[in-house]
Amino acid sequence: MAEPILQVKDLVKHFPVTQGIVVQRTIGQVKAVDGVSFDLMHGETLGVVGESGCGKSTLAQVLMCLTPPTAGQAFYRGQDIFKLRGSALRRIRRQIQIVLQDPYTSLNPRMTVGDIIGEPFEIHTEVAPKGDRRRRVQELLEVVGLSPEHINRYPHQFSGGQRQRIGIARALALKPEIIICDEPVSALDVSIQAQVMNLLGDLQRELDLSYMFIAHDLSVVRHLSDRVAVMYLGKIAEIGTEDQIYEHPTHPYTQALLSAVPVPDPTLRGRREVIRLIGDVPSPIDPPSGCRFRTRCWKAQDICAETEPPLLAPVSDDVFLDSHPSACHFAEERPHVVV
């Protein structure tokens, strides 16, 4: 886990809001991702959590080159992937793959499972010779825990969890190094969710994969991640190891988010300290000035509206304090956020 395999620097993605039918006028910008930087290390899982509208899914799409960034860079082994075109871009696609959220819409209903998992080989013909493909598809089916005999079936003949496995097999086909998982288990039932999460964990160990794991469920992210980035309104609020984020959060948003997650233990009822945030997430078209969280923050002061807090580890005299970057002017650990 030494060197970073993917380095993202100041990534910005704004979507113009337009009006008009033939001549379109831009009337605003949805600031979906607004200056995000992080490193993904080789072999690790970086969890990205946040509520809807925080930009985590847009981040995935930009990194997959599905939509061009407004600004910023992303280096895969030192190469800026946003500058690549044509065959160079195709080569990178072999290394970075995606598993999508909805197992019902992520598979083409008119294609058989064999065609779906075999499509990567048809696009990247150099990966597997034609005669070899069917066998490769069957191998992949086995890898994700499905029967190779299912190769001729159609997606609607499978349940949600099985479909998600098909989606994972498709992502694995080109033997990528990085897999971006965009909410891969949030559409699944609890009993199936655990199966898919365990599968992702096993595959990572066996195939030496690096994951960027995007989810809104903090418990799921904690279970799989080595490091976690918490996003709020297009920015990273706090980033650190799983332990730092879950046991020692310093950003008020992270603290509130963690305290709001219900814990399946009725004996803790009324005994947990729960921070209740007021109101909803503001619109990303017109985010608050300064710190974006200040409108819902109980710590907010004048400075929060004026200066945007940088994502930095708080300076501390205590050399033993294990500090991590947190974008808050008043970053401070709260005792016992999670009981």
Next chain:
Amino acid sequence: MSEPTIASQVEVRHVEAIVGESPSAEAPQQKPDKADKPRSLWSDAWYDLRRRPLFIVASALIALVLLMVLVPQLFTSADPYYADLARSKQLPSANAWFGYDVQGHDMFSRTIYASRASVIVGLLATLFTVLVGGAAGMISGFYGGLLDAVMSRIADVFFGLPFILGGIIILTTFRSDSPTLAEAMLVLVGTIAMLSWPVAMRITRSAAITVKQQDYVKAARALGASDGRIIVRHMLPNCLAPMMVYATIALGAFIGAEATLSYLGIGLPPGTISWGVMINDAKDYIRVAPHMLIFPAAFLTTTVLAFVMLGDVVRQALDPKLR
């Protein structure tokens, strides 16, 4: 807000959740023999269709019409072109089931043979309409942006022309005075297609826009699939259903359009046999020889109706929400 509104919101969701998902998904465990057969959405729709009486009636009628087109001799031995003025306007009898027309042609034979021109015009017009409109809609929906805006406005111009008025203008301008049958057919087909493609385009375009946003298109892009590949492998198969429904209904409508334009005297030339031409021939004798109008009109209506019914059941079979 009363219960019905809320009820209607919930219905589709739970029927799908309970009935749609589990049976097909879990079938393999219990009954491997049956479920191992791949079941595409098309074969599901076909399975569904075969159980609908309306489908059986409509397709039987269409099969009958097609048989008339291909082998009219099967139905009648009389020559549709043989005229004997002596039997002009004779009413139906055991000898001639549909009677004779003004010129003394056998009406039964003529009505059977007329299916050929009508159905060919309908088929060709549908083919052109679907190809032109489908391609335009697919490109427009897939690429979007300025291209879509420009193409949609062009389509709107054609869409704005009233069908009959547009047909009269185009046909009176481009039709030569004494065209051969092939010429007349070509111009007629072209006219119908020119006035109808915007409808096909709109249907394909909206289907394409829906499909384009599906995650499997996103996944294919992430794999590095080219635009052409995405259109052919992912967009086209998933946009086909609404196109097929439109094509079926349009085929019926175009057979009607041929009759309308031929009745107005600007469709197929008078010498040919088509239902429209026959109705045109009958127009001066409706009081004295109503059979001259009734039989071709009945055949025309039944054929159009059969295609419209077929389109309707196909739509129901292909739309899983209506199941």
Next chain:
Amino acid sequence: MTTTNEGQGPLLEVRDLHVEFHTRDGIARVLNGVSFSVDVGETLAVLGESGSGKSVTAQTIMGILDMPPGKITKGEIFFRGKDMLKMSEEERRGIRASGIAMIFQDALSALNPVFTVGFQIAEQLRLRRGMNKKDALKRAVELLDLVKIPNAAGRVKQYPHEFSGGMRQRAMIAMSLALDPEVLIADEPTTALDVTVQAQIMDLLAELRRERNMGMILITHDLGVVADVADRIAVMYAGRIVEHADVFSLYRQPCHPYTAALLESMPRLDLKGQELATIKGLPPNLLRPPSGCPFHPRCRMAVDQCVAEVPQLITLGMDRLSRCFRAEEMITNG
């Protein structure tokens, strides 16, 4: 039978409810004898995964089940001692309007987009309570205020799409409270919401239940949410209640292998480095359910008896029921 003693017994009682769905591939038995009751001021959670029948139960009580394909083949639903399934349509509608109310997962599609929120709340009051337009709108403002929507007077004039997700859910709760229901059925009320907003909505529901002394049926798949608010829990699997217990006993000592496995397969925020147990296999196909106990193909405790016989609900103590042959063993072995 207790059909006559009105005012006594539980507020809402469902007895031996059977529902079938007639599909192209055959008959799916979606509910196979579901019984439970809710009393004044208490919260019953109905917990289950998709296809367990939890939403069908709610829809059957509300009378919004689609028939066909659905069909109630057996069972009774008593509201204040009267069987709703035997009532006239008129009577039933009266109860559904003011006795039992329901809120849905997707507030956006449950609200009509072409009318203002205020109009939609006021409409019910005018229809059912005979209020005039002005009073009804005034009451609508009060209701929006009650569910803590800021600037309620201004908000009544807005359309659903102008509300954020959390606000929309609040508006729907306000609407469901308009006719002062005695039972509130909440079908996955927070599934579509973010976690911070979910906490707000659950707090609001708990508070309203307390203040108005309503009975509440909370239908959910989320074991976390349930632990925070429910008094009793009914766990459903394949159209049956497989375990029923008060919330504390259920989490401390589940008495059905399915409940136990669910608890173990859920990733928990407060446990680090937890090994996730999984439930093998898939939920049953209701068209061809497995023989005996429907959970036996996925159960790690299954014995021969489970394949052969359908287990009945066994009483294990105060309000504790389990549909498992080995339930007593589970208790003694801890």
